[in-house]
Amino acid sequence: DEDVLQKDEL
């Protein structure tokens, strides 16, 4: 799902 694939860390 979207949340798993959204990467906010660098």
Next chain:
Amino acid sequence: MNIFRLSGDVCHLIAIIILFLKIWRSKSCAGISGKSQVLFALVFTTRYLDLFTSYISAYNTVMKVVYLLLAYSTVGLIFFRFRNSYDSESDSFRVEFLLVPVAGLSFLENYAFTPLEILWTFSIYLESVAILPQLFMITKTGEAESITAHYLLFLGLYRALYLANWLWRFHTEGFYDQIAVVSGVVQTIFYCDFFYLYFTRVLRGSGKMSLP
């Protein structure tokens, strides 16, 4: 965003700037592994492809662009502008021994079998080992200038702070990114030996860090 994450990002940025300025000011990349720097440029390139697909925050976008620009500028200094000072004989680590297993593993162990996810996973695995050519070079030549040691210290601090960030996020949000955490722990372990040398030799010593 928490204080560990922010400090980690800042340490990462400081490390990259230290290295860039060291090469720029001394007009020399002696003692620096060009291979590690190419691997880091590859890490940023494959990880930040989501710049084109998803917007997270201004902070996120700006930091990604800055990391990319500095990584490619550093590679440019080493292989073009100051290539005469590049010590390719000492920079003899075989990067295919890293790239092939890392590429294979990113196909096997990822969150989703899509090109972007596989490249992101590849970048996480590759980052955990990208410093090895640099550490190998220091072992081979037997010493590192103190400025190179400072660079490695800040890179190591960045990793250690990200571990603190993940512990914090796990406790406060229940957030847990298995691939990033496991790779991050592996990566931090590579710096432990260096941390020991840094504190026992660079801080007490004469400016150069020599290995036993």
